[in-house]
Amino acid sequence: MHDFHFHAPSSLKEALDLLSEHSDDSKILAGGTSLTTLLKQSLIAPSHIISLHRIPGLNSIDLTDGHLNIGGLVTQREMELSALVQKHTPILAEAYKRVATVRVRNVATVGGGIAQADPAMDPPSSLLILNASITATSSNGSRTLPIHEVYTDYYETSLEPEEIITALHIPVQPEGTNWTYIKYLPRTEDDYATVSVAAIGKITDGKVADVRVALGAVAPTAIRANALEEALIGMQKSSLTHEKLKEISQTVTAIVDPTDDPRGSAWYKRDMSAVFTRRALEEVLK
Numbered sequence: 001m002h003d004f005h006f007h008a009p010s011s012l013k014e015a016l017d018l019l020s021e022h023s024d025d026s027k028i029l030a031g032g033t034s035l036t037t038l039l040k041q042s043l044i045a046p047s048h049i050i051s052l053h054r055i056p057g058l059n060s061i062d063l064t065d066g067h068l069n070i071g072g073l074v075t076q077r078e079m080e081l082s083a084l085v086q087k088h089t090p091i092l093a094e095a096y097k098r099v100a101t102v103r104v105r106n107v108a109t110v111g112g113g114i115a116q117a118d119p120a121m122d123p124p125s126s127l128l129i130l131n132a133s134i135t136a137t138s139s140n141g142s143r144t145l146p147i148h149e150v151y152t153d154y155y156e157t158s159l160e161p162e163e164i165i166t167a168l169h170i171p172v173q174p175e176g177t178n179w180t181y182i183k184y185l186p187r188t189e190d191d192y193a194t195v196s197v198a199a200i201g202k203i204t205d206g207k208v209a210d211v212r213v214a215l216g217a218v219a220p221t222a223i224r225a226n227a228l229e230e231a232l233i234g235m236q237k238s239s240l241t242h243e244k245l246k247e248i249s250q251t252v253t254a255i256v257d258p259t260d261d262p263r264g265s266a267w268y269k270r271d272m273s274a275v276f277t278r279r280a281l282e283e284v285l286k
């Protein structure tokens, strides 16, 4: 590993000043679960590492005006175990619970996961269907970004190099919605998904009143199945036969864009996208 200057600022302002000073040659360190691998493999070689560990005030979870507000340094294990997250966004508690192992989740942070932007990660699809947003803070101030504008490509985000994700905001899951997070991993329990599907749905007066579906690991970013949602809204529950849901789920094969990798070939992932979308719909529109 190459040499670098290690900074451990004790305030957000100090961290932002350091980032602004070294923005083109620095990296933020949070849990370090992804960053240290990139450093060790010499895939990145920043001259400055700016650790967020000593910064107070970025590790709380609270509920205000129908939104969960989660500090950027909250760990993924805290997301899994938080009573507030379990009660108000249970799909997200489940998605974080499915990340790797307890050892990884104990140190990996919410902000680090979002900034890493690996499309095979577990939380992004749930964040998309919950219409989450983030606060990104730099020495010039803060801005709010809807999550679908954050992920732009494989491991790419719309964050500026001098911005820190200081918070994640999530509207609480609507009352009475069914939800599911399906992570299909044919290899080991702690692996990344081959295909994942997050879905919520609600039937009111015999019709589909709400349905939201997003897929992970099958495109450069997690993707929301907008056309499928539009096709389902308002449909009579009685018309949602296995065959009908199979037909509608097939439409996701047109929006996925998977790659061949050790977790499966592109054609297999495309096929499995439709299969697991149908299974998710059967669960949430039952």
Ligand SMILES: Cc1cc2nc3c(=O)[nH]c(=O)nc-3n(C[C@H](O)[C@H](O)[C@H](O)COP(=O)(O)OP(=O)(O)OC[C@H]3O[C@@H](n4cnc5c(N)ncnc54)[C@H](O)[C@@H]3O)c2cc1C
Pocket: 027, 028, 029, 030, 031, 032, 033, 034, 035, 036, 072, 073, 098, 099, 100, 101, 104, 107, 108, 109, 110, 111, 112, 113, 114, 115, 116, 120, 121, 122, 123, 163, 164, 165, 166, 190, 191, 192, 193
């Ligand atoms: C063995 C292993 C298995 C894994 N399996 C899974 C899995 O099954 N599912 C899954 O979803 N994920 C998995 N992961 C990925 C894991 O979720 C990420 O490594 C983790 O989310 C990154 O968070 P971190 O806090 O450790 O970030 P770091 O490694 O510290 O940082 C990651 C990136 O984000 C930037 N960054 C960090 N914090 C911020 C911030 N607040 N604002 C702006 N930029 C920031 C860093 O500069 C860096 O570029 C696995 C990781 C490992 C090591």
